Amino acid sequence: MTQDVWTAVDKYITDLLVPSDPALEASLQAASAAGLPPIQVSPVQGKLLHLLARACGARQVLEIGTLGGYSTIWLARALPAGGRVVTLEADPKHAEVARANFSHAGLTGVIELRQGPALETLPKLAAEGRGPFDLIFIDANKSNMPEYFDWALKLSRAGSVIIADNVIRNGAVLDAASGDDNIQGVRRFNERLAAEKRVSATEIQTVGSKGYDGFALAVVNSDS
Secondary structure (H helix, E strand, O other): OOHHHHHHHHHHHHHHHOOOOHHHHHHHHHHHHOOOOOOOOOHHHHHHHHHHHHHOOOOEEEEEOOOOOHHHHHHHOOOOOOOEEEEEEOOHHHHHHHHHHHHHOOOOOOEEEEEOOHHHHHHHHHHOOOOOOOEEEEOOOHHHHHHHHHHHHHOOOOOOEEEEEOOOHHHHHHOOOOOOHHHHHHHHHHHHHHHOOOEEEEEEEEEEOOEEEEEEEEEEOOOO
C-alpha cells in the first residue's frame, strides 16, 4: 500500500461520511493563506474527535494546540448548549487566524482561546479553578507531551477522556536512540502513559492523507 492509496481511501470516506461544510473549509483556506503549516487533523479525524466528544457527553473541553482552529471547531460543535472549549496556542499568528475562523463559524461564545506557551497557560487554568474537563485533546509540540499529559491529569476527573495525536511518527517512535526531540518526547509520553495507574489507555496506528501515525486514547479511572 502507498500514500496515494491511503489518501484516496481518506477521500472516499470523507465523501461518504463527512459532508462538505463551509465554515470548516473556510478555516482550512484561511490557515493556508496565512502560511500556517498543513498539520491539522484530517476531516475524518476531526469527525472522530467530534464523535468522541459526543459519546462521552463532554461539556467542558480542553485543547492543547490550536493551530488554525480546525479541530477546535469540530470539538465545539459537539457540545451541548452551555458547553465550552478552552484552546491553548503558543504562536500569536496562529491564534489570530484561529480567532477569525471561530468568528466566521459563529463559535466565539463557545470557544475561549488562550495565547501563550501551554506550560505557562496550564498552571494559570489550574490556579483559576478551571476544570475538570471532560475531554482533553493534546496536539501541540511533541517534545513536551509528557508534561502536557501531567497537566491533563490534574485538570481531569474520573471518566475524563484524554486524546493525544501523533504518537507513532511514521514508525520513528521505535528509535530509542533518536536525536529528534519530538520523537523522544513521544517516547517519554508513551512510557508515562503506560506507567500511569490512574488511566486505562491504548494507542491506535493510523494511515491516511496525513501519512502513517497514530493516536493515544485514555480514560481516567480515578480523580486526579
